[in-house]
Amino acid sequence: MNAILKPKPHTTLVSLRQLNKHYGDFTAVDNLSLEIEDGEFLTFLGSSGSGKSTTLSMLAGFETPSSGEIEVAGRSLVNVPPHKRDIGMVFQRYSLFPHMSVRDNIAFPLAIRKLPAAERDKRVNAMLKLVQLEAFAHRRPAQLSGGQQQRVAIARALVYEPRILLMDEPLGALDKKLREDLQDELRQLHRRLGITIVYVTHDQEEAMRLSQRIAIFSHGKVVGLGSGVELYQNPPNAFVASFLGNSNFLQATATGNAGAVFEGQAISIRPQAHTSTQQPVLLMVRPEKALAMSQAAAAATPLPPGWNEVAATVSEVLFLGESQTCSAVTTGGTALTVKALSASGMALTPGEAIRVRWAAGDACVYTQWAASDLKKG
């Protein structure tokens, strides 16, 4: 059943090479290169204005690149008009044809392609079944709920069997519960059809839930590319680290390949290939990888080898249902957040002096970063 787990040769379907898009002085897409594999579910994740939608639009053909190349299966698409690209697309606002029934909406691409009526009916029926809207075939779009309308839009985009399906924040207008249901449906649909899906969203949870790979966009560039696990556990740079999930940043000075000084205290870091003494380094620890313990508990539990411990003062403890967070400040003024499952307990009170511990192997090390990278978004 899990076709997705079978090892499959990775073949590139779409190549974006040195793609640029300028609007006057504004650079929407900045020398972007990206390979999209055949059959993968790739998500463009980024905040608004990061260039993700513009890139999708260029792939669809609604925007022309200022320079660069777009190839699908080795064929250049730059001069192919959108209606000849044979790409399916689902829009944020469904964009169904309001004057046509559900059936006619789905049949539209086939009618344009002048398919024989019998073949058309067969394919439309199959699509109606796929999106479970057989009972609604004769309704107008306005008579459907948002979720149903989006399913019609998906059926309309798939009925002509395009190799690539583009989705531009298709679930943005739906409420959370419905969105999660449709995300599950989409994942199953992708698994069943083996189609290549390029999905645009600004919702990182949605990106993680849906995609095999995520491309993180910032200022018109792809700043991180990989599976959700890779990007979250080992962000390639400080921007991705701060953009995805929550993170603690510690600024230290390297003392060698595996050591550094943080607020005057020697700590161990992940062995680095190219760090020199006195080089500033940035450590990133995910809140759930760190431990917060009272001084008594710390004294009773020896520090395991390869772990670090710093002193801090609790500023706030929050109970969030399944988890709990503790905000603390080190003696040097660095803010740290520690997250633990409620079940494991974190009996700390504001103002209490504590010890924060983490394993050196769990802290990512960056030698280059910009101050703006550390801010969320």
Place this chain on the structure above:
Amino acid sequence: MLLTANAMGPRLRWGLYLSTGVIALFLLLPVVFIVLLSFGSSQWLVFPPPGWTVKWYAQFFANAEWMAAAWSSLKVALLTTVFAVALGVPTAFALVRGRFVGRELLYALFTLPMIVPLVIIAVAVYALFLKLGLTGTLFSFVVSHVIVALPFTIISIINSLKLFDRSIEDAAVICGASRIQAILRVTFPGIRPGLISGGLFAFLVSWDEVVLSVMMASPTLQTLPVKMWTTLRQDLTPVIAVASTLLIGLSVLVMLIATGLRRRNDARALELQ
């Protein structure tokens, strides 16, 4: 706070009813008056009419000159409608979708005939056609009417085009339709209320236009309002009241259709929100 009929005191409310009634009466009275006169038995347009008759209607329909004028009016109005819509559609698309310098200026230019005194346009058009030797032709009637009808048509089409979600057209394109196919099969049905009401406005403008028409008219070609105007200067027959009633009747019918369409359009706009 919103001032609703219930929130204001009874005195203010009745005052408002009264003033609204007076204004409505003031606007409607001439219309009611002329319609009643067209059925009056006196040939001197006496009010109140001493008796009731339809003989003026019989006279109107039996008179070849009146019928020719009515037929010309209809022909000019229909041709004006066709050309105003045919020119209005590409203009509206350019003004809504175009990204070019001077777009706002062009919009102002296209709506200018609504503001410029009609008589100025009439004199200018008359001078031009006189030079071309085209006064008194169907062509000159239609061209001059299209000039004054076009702003109404353009505004009407622009409004529904702005309301139309362009991504619906893009969806048709990505589905395999060329841009032209997408506009014909998806965008036009989507802006149909605007197209129809734009056409109706053009018809109405032409149907009761008199200033330009008086200039363009010739002994062989004149519209109904022109015929009324010239007849009025010779004698005061109730047949004029008949012609007025027919003019009003058709105008009201067209207005009703336009209002009905606008309601449907508004309902759709609400649905889209």
